Amino acid sequence: MKDESPLRFLIVDDEQSIRRLCMTVGQGLGLLCAEADTAEAALESAETAPPDLVVTDLKLPNLSGVDLLRRIKECLPRTEVAIMTGHGSIESAVDAMKLGAYDYIEKPFRVEKMRLLLQRMADKVRLVNENAFLRERVNTEENLDGIIGSSAGMQDVLRMISRLKDTRTPVLISGESGTGKELVARAIHFRGALAQMPFVAVDCGALVPTLMESELFGYEKGAFTGATKSKAGLFQAANGGTIFLDEIGELPLEMQAKLLRVLQEKEVRPVGSNDRITVDVRVSAATNRDLEAAYRAGTFRKDLYFRLNVVTVHIPPLRERRSDIPMLVHHFLNRYAPSSHLQVTPAAMKCLLQYEWPGNVRELENCIARAVTLGDHQVMDVKDLPPVLRSEPSGEEMSASADAASLSTTALAEMERMTILRVFEQAHGDKALAGKMLGISRATLYRKLKRYNIGLRGSEKDEAIEATAGEISS
Numbered sequence: 198m199k200d201e202s203p204l205r206f207l208i209v210d211d212e213q214s215i216r217r218l219c220m221t222v223g224q225g226l227g228l229l230c231a232e233a234d235t236a237e238a239a240l241e242s243a244e245t246a247p248p249d250l251v252v253t254d255l256k257l258p259n260l261s262g263v264d265l266l267r268r269i270k271e272c273l274p275r276t277e278v279a280i281m282t283g284h285g286s287i288e289s290a291v292d293a294m295k296l297g298a299y300d301y302i303e304k305p306f307r308v309e310k311m312r313l314l315l316q317r318m319a320d321k322v323r324l325v326n327e328n329a330f331l332r333e334r335v336n337t338e339e340n341l342d343g344i345i346g347s348s349a350g351m352q353d354v355l356r357m358i359s360r361l362k363d364t365r366t367p368v369l370i371s372g373e374s375g376t377g378k379e380l381v382a383r384a385i386h387f388r389g390a391l392a393q394m395p396f397v398a399v400d401c402g403a404l405v406p407t408l409m410e411s412e413l414f415g416y417e418k419g420a421f422t423g424a425t426k427s428k429a430g431l432f433q434a435a436n437g438g439t440i441f442l443d444e445i446g447e448l449p450l451e452m453q454a455k456l457l458r459v460l461q462e463k464e465v466r467p468v469g470s471n472d473r474i475t476v477d478v479r480v481s482a483a484t485n486r487d488l489e490a491a492y493r494a495g496t497f498r499k500d501l502y503f504r505l506n507v508v509t510v511h512i513p514p515l516r517e518r519r520s521d522i523p524m525l526v527h528h529f530l531n532r533y534a535p536s537s538h539l540q541v542t543p544a545a546m547k548c549l550l551q552y553e554w555p556g557n558v559r560e561l562e563n564c565i566a567r568a569v570t571l572g573d574h575q576v577m578d579v580k581d582l583p584p585v586l587r588s589e590p591s592g593e594e595m596s597a598s599a600d601a602a603s604l605s606t607t608a609l610a611e612m613e614r615m616t617i618l619r620v621f622e623q624a625h626g627d628k629a630l631a632g633k634m635l636g637i638s639r640a641t642l643y644r645k646l647k648r649y650n651i652g653l654r655g656s657e658k659d660e661a662i663e664a665t666a667g668e669i670s671s
C-alpha cells in the first residue's frame with residue numbers, strides 16, 4: 198500500500214552544514230533524503246523525484262523560499278513545505294504560512310525540534326495519502342460495484358437511478374426490508390449532480406416524536422429546558438443536497454403536517470423561533486409499508502403521500518429475482534473474504550438459490566459474512582449456512598418458486614452462464630467492467646469466461662452459447 202513506501206524529504210539551504218544536519222535527522226526517521234542548495238536546483242530535483250516533505254530556507258540566492266513554496270504547491274499540492282527563518286524574518290514566515298506552508302522553524306534550531314517538525318509533517322502526509330486512497334476505493338465501490346443485479350427487476354431500478362440522478366424530483370423508494378432502499382437513495386444522490394452536496398439520512402422510525410421536530414428543523418436557544426444554544430436542524434444540514442427520510446411510514450401524523458408545510462414552502466421554522474429559514478433540498482423517502490393502504494386507512498396523509506411520491510422506485514424482493522443471487526454471493530464473498538478465492542459448492546449455491554430470503558439482500562449479506570467467519574476459508578459448503586437455509590423447502594414453497602424448484606447442478610451452471618453472458622454483453626465486452634458489475638475478481642471472471650466460452654468472437658460465440666458445461670464454483 199501507498200503509505201508503506203518511505204516518504205521523500207528534500208532539504209533546501211545554501212549552507213551545507215544545515216543540509217547535512219537535516220539529512221541526518223530525516224534519515225533517522227526513515228525518510229528518503231535529497232538536498233538542494235538553491236530553489237532552482239530544488240525544483241529540478243522535484244521534477245525527477247517529487248518530494249513529500251520539503252524544508253526550505255527562506256533566504257536563498259535567487260528565487261526565495263516563498264517562491265519555491267508557491268511553485269511546489271502549484272504542481273504538488275499534497276507536498277508539505279516548512280520554512281526555515283533567520284532572526285527578524287518571522288513576518289515573512291507568517292506570510293509563507295498564509296500561502297500554505299506547513300510550519301516554520303527559527304534558526305538556529307535544536308536537532309530535537311527539527312526531528313519533531315519532520316515527524317509531524319510525515320504523519321500529516323501519510324494521513325492525507327491514506328484518506329485519498331480510501332476515498333478512491335469508496336468512490337469506485339459506490340459508483341460501480343455498489344448495486345449488484347442484472348435481473349430485469351434490478352435493471353429497471355438502475356435505469357430509474359440514472360434517469361433521476363441529475364434531477365431534484367422527489368422520489369419514494371419502496372421495497373421490503375433489506376432490499377437496498379438506502380443503497381438506491383445514496384446512488385441517486387452520489388451518482389448525480391448533487392454528489393458534492395450533503396446527503397443526510399433521517400430514520401423517521403427511530404426518533405421520539407417530541408425530539409423529531411427539533412432534530413429536523415433545529416431549535417433556538419432557550420426553546421426548551423437544556424437548549425443552551427441554538428442548533429441547526431437536519432433540513433438545514435442537508436441544504437443544497439438530499440434529505441433521505443427513511444421509514445417515512447413511521448412518521449407520526451402531527452409531524453406529517455409539519456413536513457408537508459416544509460415541502461410546500463421550502464422553509465423551516467426552528468423550534469422556539471419566529472424566523473423562517475429557506476432550505477433547498479431534494480427529498481427522497483423510503484418505506485417498507487404499503488403507503489397507499491396507509492393513506493386509505495387514514496394513518497398517512499394523502500397530500501403528503503402525493504408530494505413525496507412524484508416518482509416511485511420499487512425494488513423487488515430477492516425471491517422474485519433469484520438470478521441476482523449468484524452475483525450477490527460473489528460480491529459479498531469478495532467483500533468479506535477478499536483475495537481468499539473461496540469456492541462455493543454446488544449444494545450450497547443450490548440452498549442459497551432456493552431459500553425465500555424474507556430479509557432480502559441484507560439477510561444474504563449476513564449469511565455470507567457468517568459463513569466466511571465460521572467456514573474453513575477454502576470452500577463454502579451447506580454446513581456453513583444458517584440452519585434455516587439447510588432445511589428442505591416444503592412442497593408449497595417449492596411450487597411457489599418455480600425458477601428454483603428443480604435446480605440441478607447443470608441448471609445452476611446454466612443460470613450462472615446466462616447471468617455472466619448477459620452482464621458481459623451489457624458491459625460491451627469490457628472484462629474489467631463486467632467483473633465489477635458481477636462483483637467478482639478479474640481472475641474469477643476470466644476463469645468463468647473460459648469455462649463458459651464467453652468473450653469469443655462471432656460464430657465461435659454462437660457455438661459457445663450452445664455449449665454448457667461444468668459445475669458451479671467460485
Ligand SMILES: Nc1ncnc2c1ncn2[C@@H]1O[C@H](COP(=O)(O)OP(=O)(O)OP(=O)(O)O)[C@@H](O)[C@H]1O
Binds near residue numbers: 375377380562
Ligand atoms: N443490489 C445490491 N447490491 C449490493 N448490495 C446490496 C444490494 N441491495 C442491498 N445491498 C446491501 O444490503 C444491505 C441492506 O441494504 P439497505 O440498508 O439499503 O436496505 P434497506 O432496504 O434500506 O433495508 P431496511 O428496510 O432494513 O432499512 C446493505 O449492506 C446493502 O449494501
Ligand SMILES: [Mg+2]
Binds near residue numbers: 378379
Ligand atoms: Mg433502510
